[in-house]
Amino acid sequence: MSKESLNLTLKVWRQKGSKDKGKFETYKLKDVSTHASFLEMMDVLNESLISEQKEPVAFDHDCREGICGMCSMYINGRAHGPQRGTTTCQLHMRHFEDGETITIEPWRAAPFPVLKDLVVDRSAFDKIQQAGGYVSVNTGNAPDGNAVPIPKENADEAFNAAACIGCGACVAACKNASAMLFVSAKVSQYALLPQGQPERKERVGKMVAKMDELGFGNCTNTGACEAECPKGISITNIARLNREYLGAMLGPGN
Amino acid sequence: MALTGLFLILFLVIHLIGNLQLLAGDGGEAFNRYSYFMANNGLIQLVSKLNFAFIVLHVIYSIWLTRTNAAARPIAYGGKPKNVQSNWNSRNMGILGTLILLFLIVHLKSFWFEFKFGTGLPMIEAGTYDGLNFAVLDAYTVVASAYSTLPYMLIYVVGMLVLSFHLYHGFQSAFQTLGLGFSSYKKLIEVIGVVYAVIVPLLFAIIPVVMYLQQA
Ligand code: HEM
Ligand code: SF4
Ligand code: FES
Numbered sequence: 001m002s003k004e005s006l007n008l009t010l011k012v013w014r015q016k017g018s019k020d021k022g023k024f025e026t027y028k029l030k031d032v033s034t035h036a037s038f039l040e041m042m043d044v045l046n047e048s049l050i051s052e053q054k055e056p057v058a059f060d061h062d063c064r065e066g067i068c069g070m071c072s073m074y075i076n077g078r079a080h081g082p083q084r085g086t087t088t089c090q091l092h093m094r095h096f097e098d099g100e101t102i103t104i105e106p107w108r109a110a111p112f113p114v115l116k117d118l119v120v121d122r123s124a125f126d127k128i129q130q131a132g133g134y135v136s137v138n139t140g141n142a143p144d145g146n147a148v149p150i151p152k153e154n155a156d157e158a159f160n161a162a163a164c165i166g167c168g169a170c171v172a173a174c175k176n177a178s179a180m181l182f183v184s185a186k187v188s189q190y191a192l193l194p195q196g197q198p199e200r201k202e203r204v205g206k207m208v209a210k211m212d213e214l215g216f217g218n219c220t221n222t223g224a225c226e227a228e229c230p231k232g233i234s235i236t237n238i239a240r241l242n243r244e245y246l247g248a249m250l251g252p253g254n
Numbered sequence: 255m256a257l258t259g260l261f262l263i264l265f266l267v268i269h270l271i272g273n274l275q276l277l278a279g280d281g282g283e284a285f286n287r288y289s290y291f292m293a294n295n296g297l298i299q300l301v302s303k304l305n306f307a308f309i310v311l312h313v314i315y316s317i318w319l320t321r322t323n324a325a326a327r328p329i330a331y332g333g334k335p336k337n338v339q340s341n342w343n344s345r346n347m348g349i350l351g352t353l354i355l356l357f358l359i360v361h362l363k364s365f366w367f368e369f370k371f372g373t374g375l376p377m378i379e380a381g382t383y384d385g386l387n388f389a390v391l392d393a394y395t396v397v398a399s400a401y402s403t404l405p406y407m408l409i410y411v412v413g414m415l416v417l418s419f420h421l422y423h424g425f426q427s428a429f430q431t432l433g434l435g436f437s438s439y440k441k442l443i444e445v446i447g448v449v450y451a452v453i454v455p456l457l458f459a460i461i462p463v464v465m466y467l468q469q470a
Pocket of ligand 3: 060061062063064065066067068069070071087088089090
């Protein structure tokens with residue numbers, strides 16, 4: 001059996017604020033339980049830093065159950081670390097080896113500036129959403145359930161796309177820092193359902209324009225996003241986004 | 255990128271069919287006839303101009319693409335992953351493309367430029383080929399003598415290897431960019447893409463190798 005506890009060397013990105021240049025600091029951490037999550041390991045590190053009167057490492061986290069998308073960390077050259085399909089909070093220390101050096105960095109993308117240490121500002125995603133990632137609702141009674149028939153495949157695909165938690169791992173992992181997987185998930189979830197139809201063309205045009213304006217790179221279909229997405233969003237959605245976008249450009253008007 | 259790339263992909267097939275006549279084993283008659291036809295057909299000449307334009311567009315767009323994409327990540331990561339989650343060629347299309355461009359310059363200089371502006375080119379006497387009672391360019395001999403040297407032959411083999419890598423990613427990428435990479439036929443496109451990326455450059459590369467060996 002593997003060991004129950006690990007001695008680790010951590011190379012952590014430290015940056016005082018958005019203006020600071022920042023650099024890697026190396027810390028030694030002893031007796032880390034293999035049952036701990038990665039964030040719990042970071043908590044232990046911070047406890048020890050605090051007891052040494054040092055500034056703890058700032059990192060984003062919230063739900064710690066893989067659904068909020070806050071825990072952005074680039075671990076050993078991979079978004080959310082070596083395990084596929086997991087967020088950092090769901091990554092366990094048993095995936096690391098005793099004596100290993102772990103490099104921990106913030107997401108790197110021009111539209112995601114570092115605020116402090118490992119914390120980046122992901123409000124660029126909110127801006128893309130605000131550009132069109134919603135359905136305008138008219139007030140009134142809720143429609144009857146099942147009054148509008150929706151093919152099972154469409155419902156399933158829309159649901160899969162809607163699983164995107166906006167974590168930004170796709171941008172972080174992409175060599176071009178492209179946000180196409182995120183945008184494609186948001187566009188797809190509406191394009192596949194009747195509620196999304198009235199604003200369909202307008203939505204895709206506005207969201208893509210906002211994405212470009214914010215300085216995300218262009219997709220060259222390397223597939224790294226899909227491999228790193230904790231929610232398994234498929235790049236088939238990107239094909240759909242491209243098709244929706246071309247359709248909207250060729251024939252405007254919803 | 256996708257439209258220009260797909261045009262070039264289509265062009266390569268036509269170009270390959272023409273080139274394979276170099277191996278017809280008829281002392282170059284088929285190839286010379288073909289080359290005469292190509293040089294004197296208005297439609298072909300138009301397509302050839304279009305092809306140059308598409309290469310230029312493809313290159314200009316690729317420069318813009320590579321630069322804006324590099325700007326989207328101003329600070330590189332420090333950590334090196336144990337296993338990278340994308341193919342090497344998909345991440346290095348710019349480098350592969352630049353090598354193809356270098357190859358194209360050598361290639362166009364030795365044949366296209368020679369045929370069009372060269373002097374003292376070998377000719378086939380009038381009446382040698384049935385139905386052609388005027389002298390035509392002996393394109394076959396020009397090609398054969400180019401391929402008689404080992405370094406030149408190797409440039410072609412390496413050039414085609416690079417093209418193969420470029421298309422291994424590029425073929426399916428173009429369909430994905432055009433929004434056609436859908437689940438039902440995504441697999442099919444990928445398979446055709448791999449077959450194309452292997453077979454077409456391979457057949458192109460076989461020509462100089464065979465012609466070199468014939469003269470070695
Ligand atoms: C016979 C010559 C060539 C063919 C058939 C070809 C074909 C292709 C195709 C099909 C794509 C994918 C388009 C897409 O995903 O939208 C592509 C992309 C690309 N090509 Fe070419 N290409 C050729 C030459 C070149 C040259 C000469 C350069 C550069 C100097 C170049 C640079 C690029 C770049 C940077 C990309 C974008 C990367 C990507 O989408 O992943 N290519 N090419
Ligand atoms: S597509 Fe996946 S990786 Fe990208 S933001 Fe959504 S959940 Fe995160
Ligand atoms: S902390 Fe919420 S997904 Fe990781």
